[in-house]
Amino acid sequence: MAGFVDALGRFLRPQNLAAVFVDGLAKAAIYVMIAGGLTLIFGLMGVLNFAHGSMTMIGAYLGGLIMIALVGGGVGFGANLLFFFVALAATFALLAGLGGVVEVGLIRRLYDRPPVYQILLTFGLTLILDELVRIAVLFYGMQPSSDWQSALGTKPSALAASVDLGIVSVSGLSLFEIAFGTATVAGLWAFLTRTRYGMIIRAGSEDAEMTEALGIDVRRVFTVVFALGAGVAGAAGTLLMWDPAWGASVPLAADTLLPAFVVVIIGGLGTFRGTVVAAVIVGMTDATMTWWFVNEIDFAGLPEMTIFLILVVMLVLRPQGLFGVEEVGGH
Amino acid sequence: MVTLLPDVETMIAVLYFGLFAMSFDFISGYTGYLSFGHAAFYGAGAYFVVLASNGKIPFVATSTSFVVLLVLAGLVAVVLALLIGAVSFRLSGVYFAMITLGFSQVLYVFVRGWDYAASNPRDGPAVLERTDPFSVGVPGVDSLNLAIGQLAGDSVEGFLGFLNFGTTEVSYYMIGLVVLVCYFAMQRIIHSPFGRVLVAIRENEERAEAVGYDTFWYKLGAFAVSAFFAAVAGGLFAGFQRSVSPESTFYFLVTGDALLASIIGGFGTLAGPLYGWLFDESVTEFLSKTGEGGGLLPYLREHLGEATMTTELWNGLTVGRAIDTFLNGHAELYIGVVFVLFVLFVPNGLLGTVRDRLGGPVGKQVAARLRGDGK
Numbered sequence: 001m002a003g004f005v006d007a008l009g010r011f012l013r014p015q016n017l018a019a020v021f022v023d024g025l026a027k028a029a030i031y032v033m034i035a036g037g038l039t040l041i042f043g044l045m046g047v048l049n050f051a052h053g054s055m056t057m058i059g060a061y062l063g064g065l066i067m068i069a070l071v072g073g074g075v076g077f078g079a080n081l082l083f084f085f086v087a088l089a090a091t092f093a094l095l096a097g098l099g100g101v102v103e104v105g106l107i108r109r110l111y112d113r114p115p116v117y118q119i120l121l122t123f124g125l126t127l128i129l130d131e132l133v134r135i136a137v138l139f140y141g142m143q144p145s146s147d148w149q150s151a152l153g154t155k156p157s158a159l160a161a162s163v164d165l166g167i168v169s170v171s172g173l174s175l176f177e178i179a180f181g182t183a184t185v186a187g188l189w190a191f192l193t194r195t196r197y198g199m200i201i202r203a204g205s206e207d208a209e210m211t212e213a214l215g216i217d218v219r220r221v222f223t224v225v226f227a228l229g230a231g232v233a234g235a236a237g238t239l240l241m242w243d244p245a246w247g248a249s250v251p252l253a254a255d256t257l258l259p260a261f262v263v264v265i266i267g268g269l270g271t272f273r274g275t276v277v278a279a280v281i282v283g284m285t286d287a288t289m290t291w292w293f294v295n296e297i298d299f300a301g302l303p304e305m306t307i308f309l310i311l312v313v314m315l316v317l318r319p320q321g322l323f324g325v326e327e328v329g330g331h
Numbered sequence: 332m333v334t335l336l337p338d339v340e341t342m343i344a345v346l347y348f349g350l351f352a353m354s355f356d357f358i359s360g361y362t363g364y365l366s367f368g369h370a371a372f373y374g375a376g377a378y379f380v381v382l383a384s385n386g387k388i389p390f391v392a393t394s395t396s397f398v399v400l401l402v403l404a405g406l407v408a409v410v411l412a413l414l415i416g417a418v419s420f421r422l423s424g425v426y427f428a429m430i431t432l433g434f435s436q437v438l439y440v441f442v443r444g445w446d447y448a449a450s451n452p453r454d455g456p457a458v459l460e461r462t463d464p465f466s467v468g469v470p471g472v473d474s475l476n477l478a479i480g481q482l483a484g485d486s487v488e489g490f491l492g493f494l495n496f497g498t499t500e501v502s503y504y505m506i507g508l509v510v511l512v513c514y515f516a517m518q519r520i521i522h523s524p525f526g527r528v529l530v531a532i533r534e535n536e537e538r539a540e541a542v543g544y545d546t547f548w549y550k551l552g553a554f555a556v557s558a559f560f561a562a563v564a565g566g567l568f569a570g571f572q573r574s575v576s577p578e579s580t581f582y583f584l585v586t587g588d589a590l591l592a593s594i595i596g597g598f599g600t601l602a603g604p605l606y607g608w609l610f611d612e613s614v615t616e617f618l619s620k621t622g623e624g625g626g627l628l629p630y631l632r633e634h635l636g637e638a639t640m641t642t643e644l645w646n647g648l649t650v651g652r653a654i655d656t657f658l659n660g661h662a663e664l665y666i667g668v669v670f671v672l673f674v675l676f677v678p679n680g681l682l683g684t685v686r687d688r689l690g691g692p693v694g695k696q697v698a699a700r701l702r703g704d705g706k
Contacts, residue, residue, distance in 0.1 A: 048425050106671070106675070109675055110674075110675075113678070115424065115425065116363075116365055116424075117674060117678070119365070119425070119428065120590070120594060120670075120674045121671060121674045121675070123587060123590065123670075124591075124667050124668075124670035124671040124674060125667070125671060126667075127591075127663055127664070127666065127667030127670065128664060128667035128668055128671065130663075131661055131663045131664035131667060132664065134661070135656060135657065135661055135664070138656070139656045254583075254584065258432075258436060258583070261429060261432070262433070265426075265429050269425065269426075299444050300443075300444045301440035301441060301443055301444035302444075304436075304440045305437055305440040305441055305444075308433050308434075308436045308437045308440065309437055311429070311430075311433040312418070312430060312433045312434060312437065315418075315422060315426060315429070315430040315433065316418050316421075316430075319421065319422050319426050
């Protein structure tokens with residue numbers, strides 16, 4: 001017990017807390033990126049997209065490939081960052097296209113069936129997408145090869161270095177991730193609340209039938225939202241490609257899918273605000289537990305296990321999530 | 332020669348994993364509650380058998396007979412299922428799938444870091460203490476026991492005077508015996524009044540409640556029964572392989588495989604998942620690298636001439652390379668495609684569709700037609 005009190009004392013030191021806080025924010029930014037699209041899709045369409053993780057994983061590979069193609073040799077920080085945004089936009093567009101095709105070609109056929117079938121279909125889709133990527137990676141010999149290492153090398157050196165913030169020094173990448181995640185949240189928020197199309201999407205998730213009656217083609221809105229969700233997943237992948245804790249790999253699909261589920265469920269399936277809050281909760285928990293694992297408790301699964309425990313506790317106490325309503329998307 | 336059916340070693344995997352898929356279908360196909368964390372019970376059974384054989388379970392001797400171990404593993408899973416189910420059955424639909432997934436991932440992450448289970452918990456434990464093979468049969472009667480195992484099992488010579496079985500064949504029949512007994516037990520339960528209530532819950536839970544059934548206890552009971560058989564399946568897997576890993580037992584994709592088997596074989600048909608998994612394993616075997624059962628790859632390599640193999644298809648991609656790229660060990664891709672096609676076009680699965688065509692369970696219909704009192 002005394003050992004625990006001592007450890008708690010070490011944990012509560014200001015510089016520790018600050019470091020954990022920044023780390024938590026960076027993790028929250030990643031979580032909100034990988035879960036944001038999932039919650040949009042569920043909120044409007046009631047489809048729990050099991051293929052979301054695969055979209056993120058494909059985004060990571062595509063982003064990396066585009067960066068390799070663009071950057072080639074070493075260039076400066078500004079140009080590198082510019083190329084990153086080009087790669088990001090391209091990945092977003094490609095994944096959004098894929099998402100649109102999937103919705104029109106496959107998911108559209110299942111709306112009049114029980115929701116379980118949508119889970120089943122998207123689960124099958126992950127098998128196909130993951131295997132296709134695995135085939136491509138093997139065929140082109142991308143990993144492990146020095147070519148692919150250069151994708152990691154496209155990360156501007158400023159992001160790898162640490163930045164001094166008074167009481168703590170944090171890695172530039174963490175700050176970049178926080179900025180990136182905030183920008184995504186702000187962008188989606190503005191899109192949903194400040195644009196006409198966002199209004200239609202919100203109306204569609206409140207009451208699809210009524211929206212239809214007002215003369216809006218909800219089917220097309222579904223396609224747009226599915227494409228948007230897939231695009232955001234792809235953008236998240238591009239970000240993860242640079243992060244040494246994640247990186248592009250085929251198992252990234254499952255590794256991102258499960259935390260994304262946890263985040264959307266804690267927040268309340270289908271509520272965007274809940275997803276943002278839940279991402280912060282999960283990110284902070286992850287950062288805190290990572291600190292305890294690194295410094296005090298010798299159990300490698302600690303952060304991951306705590307996150308799933310939060311999920312279970314949340315579902316027991318409040319099944320609809322933090323901001324969820326009992327009936328979402330007809331479930 | 333191309334063999335379409337998998338060899339006997341693959342068939343053993345079909346049997347024990349088929350049993351797991353059946354137990355998954357028992358709860359998910361019959362009550363409609365998608366138990367996405369069912370791997371927890373499979374894993375619990377597998378780990379129980381290995382840990383008990385290493386003397387790491389208190390009060391369970393290392394030399395306990397395998398059949399007793401299987402039953403004990405099943406009971407452990409029942410306790411686990413009652414704990415998980417008591418919480419989870421307050422939810423339904425997507426939320427139920429997610430909370431069971433959450434529980435199984437907690438266990439998966441825990442087992443992956445638990446150094447009591449194995450010195451390297453990420454790779455999982457192996458049977459180290461117990462040297463004698465696991466045997467299936469009547470406990471305590473040596474002449475009614477036959478050992479299973481990849482290399483360690485028994486072989487039988489001169490059964491009924493002329494039948495000879497190697498070690499894998501004995502394992503195949505003995506594991507098959509356990510699976511068959513489990514199948515009949517589940518079949519019996521499904522066709523009992525208890526099982527009828529489960530189907531009523533699947534069709535319309537509110538109405539089942541209105542009729543006066545306390546559906547919570549029925550669901551919990553079905554969950555526990557299903558967990559029991561999932562653990563037996565896990566125990567058979569551990570007993571045959573003598574080593575387990577977190578990835579092959581507790582991971583959520585293991586449940587995914589059971590789901591695959593159930594959909595292809597027929598959701599809500601107890602025997603369907605076994606056929607579904609047989610299909611899956613056959614495709615995997617047919618496209619495997621070595622093609623031990625005489626799969627497609629060796630056949631193509633043997634029969635396509637050198638000229639064909641080096642023909643360029645597109646941009647430097649030769650036929651040989653294309654075969655390697657798209658066929659070599661990528662069964663998952665084709666199984667995924669088949670799975671999606673089944674979800675879209677054959678929602679009742681293989682067995683369900685056959686039943687629909689015949690107008691009832693296959694056995695009954697065939698018997699009726701043989702007797703001549705069919706339609």
